Amino acid sequence: MWRQVLALVIKELLAVLRDAKSRAVLIGPPLIQLIVFGYAATFDLNHVPMAIYNQDPSQASRELVAHFAGSPTFHVVAMLGSERPIDNLIDSRQVQLVLVIDRRFTRDLLAHQPAPVQAIVDGRNSNTALLIEGYANTILTNFALNWDAAHGGPAPSAVLDLRALYNPTLSSRWFIVPGIVALLTQVVTLLVVGLSVARERETGTFDQLLVTPMRPVDILLGKGLPGLLIGTVEASVIIVAAVFWFDIPLRGGLLPLYLGLLLFVIAVSGIGLMISSLVSTQQQALLGAFLFMVPSIILSGFATPIANMPVWVQDLTLINPMRYFLVIVRGVFLQGADIGSLTSQYWPMATIGAVNLVAAAWLFRRRTI
């Protein structure tokens, strides 16, 4: 039996690797995606275009403007002389923030009264608007603290002193790139496994396979294992790139990472095999793969925190293997998590994998016998 499975695995790998096109598909797009996502997918705001309408030409207000101009977050593109262009600037997306410094600014500051500064933000993207607000607030607070220190104002009663563990500069790339490991591994494994049976059904070789003395379970293993192998190799390439190209710290050991990877790839292969046993053409297989892929990424915590989702959706994410693997990759990469601390992630993924494989085997038998 194992010889037959091995023969099938070798055949599958040869079929994928001998064909220049499928070879290219396995290597090219994932690496390109890694590079593109690694640079493009970031929550950090940089060079936000802004305008300033300063009604109070004074030393103090110039100092505040300098705080904004000197920040890497903002890029001052215009100094306004009236409030008329404000609407148009925001409307045409030339700026995302307009800072209006009131004419009483210096006076109120010197009088130790709250000095009003208005920020007008483009609210069309609520997420960005909130971030801009936060950044602007931080700059303003810094300015105020400096001012008070220099001009003998009262010390603030409470100050927040932030220290971020694991990601001291709060770089969102550190958060995203390990997530890409999970994302691309899932895409590649699902496609390799999901399309392989459909391809054989299309060319008619699947019948040829079924009339050999191979049992359905042999075929299932022979079809699943190549996905496992290719998925693991693909993930390893991305992990290497994450560490050496993107300089993401790999603080944990490889063992907890690869244990998670193996369980994850098994679970995803199971889904690929289920898709394989249900469809009869590669087109349907592709459709099935994407039908699973999109919700599984959105409900994984890849971009948006699961904790923010409604409770019933949070419950739904419990059956999503990617959810657990994301915790594992990020944990191992940033936090140096060990196997013991990740047990609560391993066992649900193992359970999902087992259930998937059994279901795939059942579907497979039903379709073929």
Added chain:
Amino acid sequence: MPPGVDPPEAEPAPALRCVDVRRSFRIGKRVVVALDGINVEARRGGVTGLIGPDAAGKTTLMRLAAGLLLPDSGRIEVLGIDVARDPLAVQARVGYMPQHFGLYEDLSVRENLDLYADLQGVAPAERPARYAELLHMTGLGPFTGRMAGRLSGGMKQKLGLACTLVQPPELLLLDEPTVGVDPVSRRELWQIIDHLTRGLRTTVLFSTAYLDEAERCDTVLLLHEGKLLGSGPPREISGAMEGRSFHAVASLGRRQLQERLASLPWVMDAVIQSGGVRVVTATRTAPDPASVWPPVPDLRFTPVPARFEDGFVARLNDTMGRTAPSSPASAEGGLRAALPPPAQDGEVIVVEHLTRRFGDFTAVDDISFGVRRGEIFGLLGANGAGKSTTFRMLCGLLPPTSGRLRVAGFDLRTAAAPVRGRIGYMAQKFSLYGDLSVAQNLRFFASAYRLRGARRAERIAWASEEFELAPMQDATARDLPLGFKQRLALACALMHEPEILFLDEPTSGVDPLGRREFWRRINGLAELGVTVLVTTHFMEEAEYCDRLAIMAQGRVLSAGTPEAIKATARTASRPDPTMEDAFIAVIEAADNRGLAA
């Protein structure tokens, strides 16, 4: 008539003229030469047949003539117009029906006609008269409301033809319209073509892989691997063979007789026919039974008229060099004593009241037959007759809706996996792993059939040698010529020395020499006690079977030896009916019974 085109007094330009036409295609890294310097002229009027096996270049020539492709070099004129210069002018005067005509299966017959009338800009006022004529000609009148997807294969072809003819063309290009179509529809298609050429003076260019259809053409162009083997009236091609064709009978079994005769140096061709062997001699001398050595008892030769196929085979032999028949002894060496002793005679395949329905469509309708050990049993029928469905059920790939079946005493759907090791299966279109090399395919199937160690190596070596695959070891299976694909598929199916062999349309598209070689192997296997179940839509291949069943619309209409089935069609006016005559007679008889019931 516009000035300058075909002045009435002058000889009209030929329908098709090719001057040194070359066309090749790139498939991956490989360049395939589809047409290799074709010089030919087809006159106007009548039917010009493009005759040749798959990959001969027929479709490429059709597409070049229709202006859908441009030649790499050379010149093509259609109705006197240079196609490369003015393809639209050609397309306005030519009707082209490709091999898989684009019928919209979810539209009715009428809606399909409307669609093509719109596409070809037929004025609405002209349509009713045109439709009436076409529907009458094709006999589709009663079915105008039926969805095209629910028509039979033959009716679909006729509808495709009607759609092509909706704007009457001067030249009609038909690409293999009869392949896989049942003989009754085939005959009707030919009646339509006759009507077009005789009655309406349309010129028809007709391509086919069936050699017997050549005799219906006025002129034929013989194509093989992109080269023109010959052209002329079909009589001329078969006429050269007159006096060289004989029917041989002897008290020897016909398979042994064929084997013996085929190996004689003065025999150019020997095929099984009508209980004996049809022999074509290499020269025009009457064969002398006494000169056959070792002697064959009771051998008699009767002269028979030459066929078109004889001429084609002779030309193939001339161009390709006589392929030495590989000795069947090597096949014997390959199949060792693994077979159970022939003492356990009896039926190895039993089918009783087998039915398979897909929704409300009955693909196989209550069929029964039995196949004895060492017998070649054929399922003969058109595409859609239920042959492949029956096959898939026998191989355990599809559960029957009802009925009972036994293969080697088992139902393969429920039997344990090792039982499947006793059958060999060669699927339609030689499905192999196209991305893998020849050697990798052989190795994979050897392992899949649970061969190991020395025996695995021995069987792989046997397959490479027996099927002459060694020089192609590293070639990618997808790029193999069709004949080699067929050999490789058979090699994979025989890897484990099966006792029962299932062959689903094993010779489809292969040239006549390749088909002869294939049947020689199958005959050798049957002589060794292998049971062979084969499907085919080539009527003449039924002659190779010991017994056969004629299938149509999911039912077995007639079963028995080829002679017995042909005998049912014997009439005073037709003393020696062909298998096709018999097939048509059987279907007509069934239709009459259906009317009576």
